[in-house]
Amino acid sequence: MNDRDSDPWSTDYRFTISQKSSDITIAPYDLPDLNDLTFNTLSFYDRKARIGDKIEYYMLLKPKTLPSDYQIDRLIFRLPEEFDYPALSTLNNCRMIGKRSDTIPNCKLNRIDRRTYVTATPEPGTYDDHAIKIIRISMNDVPDLFTAPMLPGDHYNISLSMYDADDVLVEKTHINMTDVLG
Numbered sequence: 001m002n003d004r005d006s007d008p009w010s011t012d013y014r015f016t017i018s019q020k021s022s023d024i025t026i027a028p029y030d031l032p033d034l035n036d037l038t039f040n041t042l043s044f045y046d047r048k049a050r051i052g053d054k055i056e057y058y059m060l061l062k063p064k065t066l067p068s069d070y071q072i073d074r075l076i077f078r079l080p081e082e083f084d085y086p087a088l089s090t091l092n093n094c095r096m097i098g099k100r101s102d103t104i105p106n107c108k109l110n111r112i113d114r115r116t117y118v119t120a121t122p123e124p125g126t127y128d129d130h131a132i133k134i135i136r137i138s139m140n141d142v143p144d145l146f147t148a149p150m151l152p153g154d155h156y157n158i159s160l161s162m163y164d165a166d167d168v169l170v171e172k173t174h175i176n177m178t179d180v181l182g
Contacts, residue, residue: 051152054144055083057118057137061096063162063171067130070170074163077118077137080156082149085109085116086142093143094120097134102126107137 049055057079063072079085086109094107106121118137127133139145149156162171 049148051148051150053148055146055148056143057135057146057158059135059158059175060132061135061160062132063130065130065162065171067128070164070168072127072130072162072170073121073124073165074167075120075122075135076161076163077120078159078161079116079118079146080149080158081115082151082156083116084147084149085111086139086145088139088145091118091137091139091145093136093138093140094118095134095136095138096122096126097136098131100126 057077061075065072088109091107091109094104096102096104102122104120104122106119108119110117110119120135120137157174159172159174161169164170
């Protein structure tokens with residue numbers, strides 16, 4: 001073996017290239033199969049609201065119910081009372097984002113007994129697979145519609161109730177949506 005065969009800086013050095021493929025993990029969570037990508041400076045799970053920030057609700061939804069058992073036809077989100085909400089009854093930019101990005105045309109904001117609910121009724125057939133989806137609750141002309149509370153903490157919870165076409169409660173879950181930073 002001469003010097004040029006072992007010298008990586010030599011122009012005669014012969015490089016060997018091998019091919020290998022392996023799976024990489026981008027996040028330790030299940031993620032939706034998306035049809036379009038957005039690039040953000042923070043990961044989905046690292047985005048935090050600050051006191052008084054204007055926000056939109058943007059969350060992951062992964063039902064545990066199998067599509068063969070029930071079809072989910074209506075989603076009712078109970079939003080934390082500590083956030084400020086606009087004086088609206090209809091939201092025009094509720095979306096279910098996955099392989100397709102579907103607008104939820106029937107998306108209502110209701111207040112009942114000092115509690116705030118968003119009722120989202122997707123078009124028939126848009127949620128037949130029960131796949132992981134990103135749910136976005138917002139308005140077209142004012143995307144950051146809601147206001148984060150004036151107290152920091154990680155105790156702001158959303159509950160989600162999922163119903164079938166016969167108004168039978170299929171599944172209910174509670175999630176800690178985010179930390180509010182001081």
